[in-house]
Structure formats: structure tokens, C-alpha cells
Amino acid sequence: xxxxxxxxxxxxxxxxxxxxxxxxxxxxxxxxxxxxxxxxxxxxxxxxxxxxxxxxxxxxxxxxxxxxxxxxxxxxxxxxxxxxxxxxxxxxxxxxxxxxxxxxxxxxxxxxxxxxxxxxxxxxxxxxxxxxxxxxxxxxxxxxxxxxxxxxxxxxxxxxxxxxxxxxxxxxxxxxxxxxxxxxxxxxxxxxxxxxxxxxxxxxxxxxxxxxxxxxxxxxxxxxxxxxxxxxxxxxxxxxxxxxxxxxxxxxxxxxxxxxxxxxxxxxxxxxxxxxx
Amino acid sequence: xxxxxxxxxxxxxxxxxxxxxxxxxxxxxxxxxxxxxxxxxxxxxxxxxxxxxxxxxxxxxxxxxxxxxxxxxxxxxxxxxxxxxxxxxxxxxxxxxxxxxxxxxxxxxxxxxxxxxxxxxxxxxxxxxxxxxxxxxxxxxxxxxxxxxxxxxxxxxxxxxxxxxxxxxxxxxxxxxxxxxxxxxxxxxxxxxxxxxxxxxxxxxxxxxxxxxxxxxxxxxxxxxxxxxxxxxxxxxxxxxxxxxxxxxxxxxxxxxxxxxxxxxxxxxxxxxxxxxxxxxxxxxxxxx
Numbered sequence: 001x002x003x004x005x006x007x008x009x010x011x012x013x014x015x016x017x018x019x020x021x022x023x024x025x026x027x028x029x030x031x032x033x034x035x036x037x038x039x040x041x042x043x044x045x046x047x048x049x050x051x052x053x054x055x056x057x058x059x060x061x062x063x064x065x066x067x068x069x070x071x072x073x074x075x076x077x078x079x080x081x082x083x084x085x086x087x088x089x090x091x092x093x094x095x096x097x098x099x100x101x102x103x104x105x106x107x108x109x110x111x112x113x114x115x116x117x118x119x120x121x122x123x124x125x126x127x128x129x130x131x132x133x134x135x136x137x138x139x140x141x142x143x144x145x146x147x148x149x150x151x152x153x154x155x156x157x158x159x160x161x162x163x164x165x166x167x168x169x170x171x172x173x174x175x176x177x178x179x180x181x182x183x184x185x186x187x188x189x190x191x192x193x194x195x196x197x198x199x200x201x202x203x204x205x206x207x208x209x210x211x212x213x214x215x216x217x218x219x220x221x222x223x224x225x226x227x228x229x230x231x232x233x234x235x236x237x238x239x240x241x242x243x244x245x246x247x248x249x250x251x252x253x254x255x256x257x258x259x260x261x262x263x264x265x266x267x268x269x270x271x272x273x274x275x276x277x
Numbered sequence: 278x279x280x281x282x283x284x285x286x287x288x289x290x291x292x293x294x295x296x297x298x299x300x301x302x303x304x305x306x307x308x309x310x311x312x313x314x315x316x317x318x319x320x321x322x323x324x325x326x327x328x329x330x331x332x333x334x335x336x337x338x339x340x341x342x343x344x345x346x347x348x349x350x351x352x353x354x355x356x357x358x359x360x361x362x363x364x365x366x367x368x369x370x371x372x373x374x375x376x377x378x379x380x381x382x383x384x385x386x387x388x389x390x391x392x393x394x395x396x397x398x399x400x401x402x403x404x405x406x407x408x409x410x411x412x413x414x415x416x417x418x419x420x421x422x423x424x425x426x427x428x429x430x431x432x433x434x435x436x437x438x439x440x441x442x443x444x445x446x447x448x449x450x451x452x453x454x455x456x457x458x459x460x461x462x463x464x465x466x467x468x469x470x471x472x473x474x475x476x477x478x479x480x481x482x483x484x485x486x487x488x489x490x491x492x493x494x495x496x497x498x499x500x501x502x503x504x505x506x507x508x509x510x511x512x513x514x515x516x517x518x519x520x521x522x523x524x525x526x527x528x529x530x531x532x533x534x535x536x537x538x539x540x541x542x543x544x545x546x547x548x549x550x551x552x553x554x555x556x557x558x559x560x561x562x563x564x565x566x
Contacts, residue, residue, distance in 0.1 A: 020362070020368060024376065026433065027376050027379055028375060028376075030390045031379070031390065037399065085290070089286035089287045090287055092282075095283055096281075119496070120496060122535035125532065126300040127297040146294075148294070149291075156287065210384065212385045227383050227386070230386065248386045256378055259378070267441055267444075
């Protein structure tokens with residue numbers, strides 16, 4: 001697209017650059033500040049701004065003097081298992097919704113999406129009581145199950161779009177050749193949607209890894225995830241700002257890398273497959 | 278039959294979520310607390326108490342204010358930035374790559390990072406503020422600016438969401454109407470108002486639906502930055518229900534608030550989705566021209 005269609009076309013290119021840089025500063029400086037603080041020693045925390053003797057002490061302390069490493073591990077385990085379960089259950093569902101016409105299809109698809117309309121707390125409160133009885137509070141199983149609310153609708157809706165994009169004739173031809181329903185699925189369609197599948201899975205992972213409320217209220221000492229443990233660094237009596245920054249950086253880095261990997265599919269993913277970027 | 282077999286596992290998993298939902302509705306007619314499993318059925322008392330309480334309507338106004346300002350500013354700012362980024366030069370290319378970072382970082386981390394920015398002793402923002410005579414500005418600790426400070430975090434995180442959706446929409450626009458408009462000599466604003474905006478409507482509506490849906494139920498950002506305080510200045514419905522259930526153990530009393538919030542989000546999204554369907558239809562007619 002050229003700039004003719006631009007409401008801001010009247011603006012000089014210098015003004016445009018200035019506006020963009022101002023926004024970029026707003027968007028990126030907080031992350032840069034987190035990076036700076038994470039390398040700043042406690043002794044210089046309050047006396048210096050940009051110029052100081054960088055140290056790795058904050059990173060060492062976060063791992064050695066707190067249970068941050070364990071909470072990172074918990075977050076990884078819960079998120080990976082949650083996405084895995086979503087893939088097992090969600091891929092066939094997306095296949096059915098994307099490739100077949102049947103009565104009530106749109107209603108079923110919308111039902112999966114509508115779980116997103118419910119405030120997380122509304123699910124958590126009754127689930128808390130049920131988990132209490134099933135002894136699932138503070139358990140990996142309990143968190144993986146409730147994380148399906150985050151990852152399953154997202155996965156089904158993104159993948160459904162990818163399945164819809166595939167040509168219908170191809171599968172029909174394969175079926176004429178004597179392939180069964182499942183063979184068509186595994187041998188033909190699955191390899192074709194693989195890039196979409198990887199992107200959808202990684203996006204689900206990012207959202208599980210980022211989630212906070214479920215882990216805060218249904219988790220506990222044994223399953224505390226890194227997002228929950230991070231808020232405790234600030235709440236403690238002697239706040240080590242460098243620790244907070246280092247922990248936040250460690251937690252944020254994998255997501256930024258993953259986001260760069262799936263950039264191409266991000267529009268589709270973030271809009272639940274509705275906008276095909 | 279086959280599609281239903283394929284859908285079965287997902288249904289089984291989500292029934293585990295639907296059952297609690299029904300349980301919640303049941304408990305809203307009781308006096309169930311978080312601590313004891315004994316309860317009596319008390320009818321619609323919890324609903325009457327909630328909907329006649331000024332505290333509840335205060336929370337509703339906080340929630341609406343939060344969602345209105347956050348979503349509104351994100352939509353306008355996001356669309357503006359997308360228009361600026363819709364060009365092929367090195368700065369746009371680079372920014373398209375890095376501007377999504379705030380969106381990918383956990384909202385909790387976003388809230389923490391802004392606390393590191395606005396902290397009175399280590400926050401970098403204390404310098405520019407003191408130059409313009411606002412050295413004592415206390416951000417989320419100031420009752421008058423707490424909601425603003427929290428909304429700012431939401432804007433920081435979610436503006437990139439609107440940007441990348443709007444950019445995708447801009448890039449899929451057909452070129453021929455623009456060529457025609459240029460021949461007719463339309464001004465940049467006229468072209469934007471009469472061509473770009475109507476054709477972008479479906480994508481912008483999707484962005485609006487997702488932003489409203491999330492900001493109306495936002496919990497993590499507010500919890501990690503203010504926990505509803507100072508006082509009740511950022512006490513949204515979600516946070517108020519959390520403290521009813523988990524701080525005051527008034528489990529049954531918290532459910533009517535959440536059911537209200539849920540019904541409200543559902544209604545708003547339902548209306549916007551029907552608008553979106555209409556916009557998409559007229560959008561496609563335009564494409565065929």
C-alpha cells in the first residue's frame with residue numbers, strides 16, 4: 001500500500017518519523033529500563049541512572065536466593081502440558097469445524113469462543129470448590145485442566161481457519177482413491193497445516209505462560225508459576241528492584257523470541273483466526 | 278457422525294468448565310462461604326444485596342471507565358500508528374518487528390515494569406516529571422490518578438494489538454478505488470474518511486470486540502499494580518468479586534457481580550459481532566466492484 005490512502009498523508013515525512021519515534025519510545029523504553037535495572041547493583045540502584053558498573057549479581061541472586069527457578073520450571077511444565085492437551089483435543093475439533101458442514105456447526109464454534117466472555121474469576125470461584133473436593137488445588141493436573149480455557153478456544157479457532165483454507169477437492173480426490181477419513185486427515189491435511197499448527201501451538205504456549213489469575217488462585221506453594229512469584233518480589237519487605245527486573249527479563253525473553261518466530265501468523269493468531277493476515 | 282467424534286474430546290474438556298458455571302449459578306442462591314461447606318438456600322437475597330449496593334455500582338463505573346478509556350485510546354492510537362507504519366522504509370520495517378514486544382510480555386510483567394518506571398526512588402520517570410514541576414507525582418498511589426496510571430499500563434500492552442490488526446487490514450485494501458479517488462483529486466482526509474475507514478471497518482470491529490472483551494474483565498494488570506486501591510479507586514467488578522470471595526470469604530455474594538459482568542460482556546460482544554457481520558458483507562460487495 002502506498003501512502004495515498006493515508007489520513008496522515010498530509011503530514012510531512014519528518015513529522016511522521018517524529019511521531020513514530022515518540023510512540024516507539026513509549027512502547028520500548030519500559031522494557032529497556034527493565035533491562036538496565038536488571039544489570040544494576042543494589043548499591044547503585046538509587047544513586048545512578050544510566051551510568052553504573054554492570055553486574056550479574058541480580059541474576060545470580062534470583063536463582064540462588066529465591067525459588068524463582070522452580071517457579072519457572074512449574075510454568076514450563078504446566079504450559080507445555082496444557083498446550084499438548086489442547087493439541088490432542090483441539091486439532092480434531094478444528095478439523096471437524098473447518099472441513100465438514102453439519103447442523104449447528106457455527107453454534108458449536110461460537111460456544112468454544114464464548115468461554116472467553118466469562119470473567120476468569122467467575123470460573124475460578126466454583127472451580128475452587130470442586131478442586132477442593134477432588135484435591136486438585138495446587139496440583140499440576142488442576143492447572144493444566146483450567147488452562148484449557150486459555151488455549152483450547154484459541155487453538156480451535158486458529159486451526160479451523162487453516163483447515164478452511166485448504167482446497168476441498170484435494171481431500172475428495174484422496175477419498176476416491178480409497179483413503180479413509182482418518183488417512184486423509186493424517187497423511188494429507190495434517191502435513192499441509194503444519195506451519196499453522198506450529199504457530200497456533202506456540203501462541204497458545206505464550207498465553208499459557210503469561211497467564212496469572214488461574215495460577216494465583218488455583219495454584220499454591222507446589223505449583224507456583226513464575227508470573228505469580230514475580231509479584232511476590234515487589235511485595236516483600238526489602239524490595240530488591242534489580243531482582244524484580246532480572247526475574248521479569250528472564251520470564252519475558254522466551255516469549256519475545258517465540259513471538260519473533262511466529263510473526264507471520266501473529267495477526268491470524270491474535271484475532272482467533274478471524275482476520276487472515 | 279464423524280465430525281461429532283472429532284469434537285468429543287474438546288467437549289469433554291470444556292464440560293469440566295461448564296459444570297462449575299452451573300455450580301456457580303446454584304451457589305448464588307445460597308449463603309455458601311469459602312470456608313465452610315455447609316450452606317442454606319436463601320433465594321435471591323445475594324442478587325438483591327448486590328444490585329442495591331452503591332459499592333457494586335461504584336465498581337461497575339470503575340470497570341466501564343477502565344474499559345472505555347483503555348479501549349478508546351488503544352483504538353485511536355493503534356489505528357494512527359498503523360497508518361504511520363504502513364510504509365516501506367527501514368524505520369517502519371524495524372518498528373513493525375519490535376512494537377509487538379509489550380503485547381507478548383505477560384500483563385503482570387507489564388504492570389511490574391511500569392512500577393519500576395514510576396517508582397519514586399528507582400523510577401526513571403521521576404526526572405522528566407521533576408523538570409516540569411511534577412516531582413511529587415505519585416502515579417497509582419495518588420487516588421485521583423490511580424485509574425489513569427493503570428489504564429496507561431493497559432494502553433502500553435494492548436495498543437500493539439490494534440496496530441497489527443489494523444496494519445493487516447490496511448495491507449489487504451484494494452488499490453483501484455484509491456487510484457480513482459486520486460484522479461478525482463480527493464484530499465487525504467476525504468480519502469481516509471470515505472474509503473479507508475469503511476473498508477477497514479470489519480478489522481477494526483474485531484479489534485474493538487477483543488479489546489472490550491478483555492478490558493471489561495481485566496484482572497491481572499489491576500491486581501499486580503494496585504489491587505483495587507488506593508481505597509476503592511481502581512476496584513473494578515472483577516477485583517471486587519475477588520476480594521469478596523477470597524478476602525471476605527463471601528463466596529455466594531461475589532457470584533451475582535460476576536454473572537452481571539459476564540452477561541454485560543456477552544451482550545456487548547453479541548451486538549458488536551452482528552455489526553461486524555454486516556460490515557463484512559458490505560465490505561465484500563465493495564471488493565467486487
